[in-house]
Amino acid sequence: MIRDDIKAAQIAAMKAGDKETRATISLIQSAIKNRDIEARSGGAPADDDTLVIEVLQKMVKQRRESIEMYRKGDREELAVAEEAEVAVIERFLPAQMSEEETKAAIEAIKVELGASSMKDMGRVMAELKARHASELDMSKASGLVKSSLA
Structure with a gap:
């Protein structure tokens, strides 16, 4: 399950002292937890991985929009930080179709x-x-x- 992969990656990032990766994974886990809470009132998807993938895809989309806005605003350092987060998030997504x-x-x-x-x-x-x-x-x-x- 993707949740298990995320948890293992967080532990590995903590052991390696990789603060940026750990922070991004914490954001992922927070977003998933929020989605779990929302799903309690509605019907949760039958497949847990589907829920996690939806959350991850939404996070990537938000960050790509932010990157575009930062570049338009000439804030390259913020765009680079967002790109680093996208790279971490995409590690947990299934391979995308060409x-x-x-x-x-x-x-x-x-x-x-x-x-x-x-x-x-x-x-x-x-x-x-x-x-x-x-x-x-x-x-x-x-x-x-x-x-x-x-």
Whole structure:
């Protein structure tokens, strides 16, 4: 389980005296704990790894947006710090599909659903998310689906 990997990485970072990695892993664990609390009131996903992956993907997305803003604001030192956090977080995410693999998956789903126009984008995106959510950046995939249906 990914939670176990995160815990082991935190212990290793503490033993190695790696303060930056330890701090990032603490942020990860805090975000996961918050998501667990939210899930108590709603229905928790059947697969714990799915929940953890969602949290990690959200954290990466937030940091990438921050990096972009820092660079626009000419704050390179903050952008570098965020990039270091992204690198730590991505260690726990499953391997992401390449752009070519993503396009192939989109084409397969389009053929399967008989999708041919922008009206079908929602159906294609829903199926893509159901099959490959943990392996894809859905915002990038959205652009690829849009271009393939246009």
